[in-house]
Amino acid sequence: MSIRTISFAVLVTLCIGLFTACKDDDEDLTLSLRFEHKFGAEDAVYGNTYMVNGTAVQFDLGIFYCSVFTPKSSSGDAFTSFTDEFLLVRAEESAAYEVGTFSGGDVRKLGFSIGVDSEINHGDxxxxxxxxxxxxxxxxxxxxxxxxxxxxxxxxxxDRDNDGVPDAIMLYHIGKDQFFTSTEIDIQENPVDGVLTAVVTVDYAKLFENIDILEDRVSHTGDNLQLAADLVENWPRMFN
Amino acid sequence: MDIPEGFPDMPIPEDNQLTEDRVALGKQLFYDMRLSRQSDVSCASCHLQERAFADQNILSIGTQERVGFRNVPSLANIGYHPYLFREGGGISLETQVLGPLEAEDEMDFNMVEAVERLSQFPDYQEQAQTAYGRPFSAFVLSRALAAFQRTLISGNSAFDQDQRGELALSEAAARGLQLFTSEKTNCQNCHDGFDFSNYAFENNGLYEQYNDTGRSRVTFQDSDIGKFKVPSLRNVALTPPYMHDGSLSDLESVIEHYNTGGKAHVNKSSLIRPLGLSDDEKSDLIEFLKSLSDNCFISNPDFAIE
Structure with missing residues (x-):
């Protein structure tokens, strides 16, 4: 075998190796999110009652916007950022939301925001x-x-009077530009047939950390700005 | 749309240029009670043409007689306002529609449900296609209502006719005009221009403590507590009671409020101070304010439903 032939064979082998490696890293992936809504260890279901720090809380509604989805590697490098995709996540829905397709690799983190950016926020x-x-x-x-x-x-x-019956209204409606909040979660799942379905657990019990739920029960944001800020501080803790 | 002499061109969004079809659809919606959950109030229930599209109540009365927390503002020349509502949270006439439609003490409805309801009516579907080239939707509903409201232009009062040389103001009203523009009252500092408003947010010393904090509801700034959008004075004699909460029943009370300089508040405008007006001067000012009533506007059949 001539040196020329050996060189050609080495080149071909290298190329095959290189192309294979590229295929793994740059495979088109569809990012999909499935939200699991919880109150601690229990599934969050409308109308059900849960104990939060010894107080009974009835869950009637959970809806929120998510946007700016950024899949990342384990070292935090972003593969892409979906800035034009918006999800309205409703606690009563269990369907997966498709975010989009990107040329990516081993996704181990996902950054996203709760709310919408200021330009969208003040649109019609x-x-x-x-x-x-x-x-x-x-x-x-x-x-x-x-x-x-x-x-x-x-x-x-x-349950404000501790009789076991949740009867006092809780209502948190949070918005405004300053509360557009980013968070990041770890991704355990691997892609299947080109689709990475990340399971995002939303734990509503964590919304109430450091909140006196017997007193601080209502915020439309502006009418109780401090409570709104305290709730927003808990948002990142709700997701994993 | 006829723009009165001395009025600027009205800013109109690209996607909602005025056409007869759009305005006609908007007028029909404006008077349609089915826009409220209980089908018992329409936009026109609070915005009465004979009251220059305000009403006579201290506070607004919404669906099922629910009492609101603000006095109903006039819609005259509303298309010129750079922002809507007394605290200025409405960014356009199109998005403003959601405010009364969904407020529990007004129409207590929901845009999705309102569209579902009205979409059932073939005439609305037909008009939507004609006016906007698409099925009846939130887009059509909000734009048509905005289009109609932009036609609510008032610029033919005795004052306007005087300015055009068609009719002279009464002597008392003319003296009132002089006072209005004088440094003695400084009225014109805020109630300026063709619409008698600079659309700024001001605290006029109505209260020492405000239950309704006004502009600060939007900005969250203490420096905006008690500030409200300066209202237009056009047709002001037709729109009692006055102030954001309807707490002053007549023009005499309003003039007296400004004459005394209002109550102390850290955010009160420096222009609000005792004026030292005589009874005759107060009377002249009121005569001038009455000259801003536009009878053509409140009787224009184009704004009424048959």
Whole structure:
């Protein structure tokens, strides 16, 4: 075998190795998110009652916007960022949400934001056609008197008189630009047939950390700004 | 749309240029009670043409007689306002529609449900296609209502006719105008321009403590507590009671409020101070304010439903 032939064989082997490696790293992946809604270890179901720090809380509504999805490697390098995709996550829905397709590799982290950026926030829902998440919703996710999206809604009742019956209204409607919040979670799942379905656990019990739920029961954001800020501080803890 | 002499061009969004079809659809919606959950109130229930599209109540009365927390503002020349509502949280007439539609003490409805309801009516579907080239939707509903409201232009009062040389103001009203523009009252510092408003947010010393904090509801700034959008004075004699909460019943009370300089508040405008007006001067000012009533506007059949 001539040196020329050996060199050619080595080159071909290298190329095959190189192309194979590229294929692994740059495989088109579809990012999909499936949200699991919890109250601690229990599934979060509308109408059910859960114990939060010894107090009974009835869960009636959980809806929030997510946006700016950024799949990342274990070292935190972003493969891409989906800045034009928006999800309106409803606690009563268990379907997976498809975010988009990207040329990626081993996704081990996912960055995303709760809410929408300021440009979108002050747009007009009527410019989006139903069923787009930014279109008008029922229940409404947009303030008509102070135009902007409601990023996060939690509604329920709390047992204020300790008789075991949640009867006092809890209502947290949080929005406004300053509460557009980023977070990051670890991804355990691996792609199957080109689809990476990341399971995002949302634990509503964590929304109430350091919150006096017997007293601080209502915030439409502006009418109880401190409570809104305290709730927003807990948002990243809710997701994993 | 006829723009009165001395009025600027109205800013109109690219996607909602005025056409007869759009305005006609908007007018029909404006008077349609099915826009409220209980089908018992329409936009026109609070915005009465004979009251320059305000009403006579201290506070707004919504669906099922629910009492709101604000006095109903006039819609005259509303298309010129750079922002809507007394605290300025509405960014356009199109998005403003959601405010009364979804407020529990107004129409208590929801845009999705309203569209579902009205989409059932073939005439609305037909008009939506004609006006906007698409099925009836939130886009159509909000834009048509905004289009109609932009036509609510008032610029033919005795004052306007005087300015055009068509009719002279009464002597009392003319004296009132002089006072209005004088440094003695400084009225014109805020109630300026063709619409008698600079659309700024001001605290006029109505209270020492504000239950309704006004502009700060939007900005969260203490420096905005008690500030409200300066209202237009056009048709002001037709729109009692006055102030954001309807707490002053007549023009005499309003003039007296400004004459005394209002109550102390850290955010009160420096222009609000005792004026030392005589009874005759107060009377002249009121005569001038009455000259801003536009009878053509409140009787224009184009704004009424048959």
């Amino acid at each position: 829902p009527a410019n989006w056609q139903s069923p787009h998440p930014l279109a008008s919703q029922s229940p409404s996710m947009y303030w008509g008197w102070d135009n902007g999206y409601i990023f996060f809604k939690f509604e329920g009742r709390v």
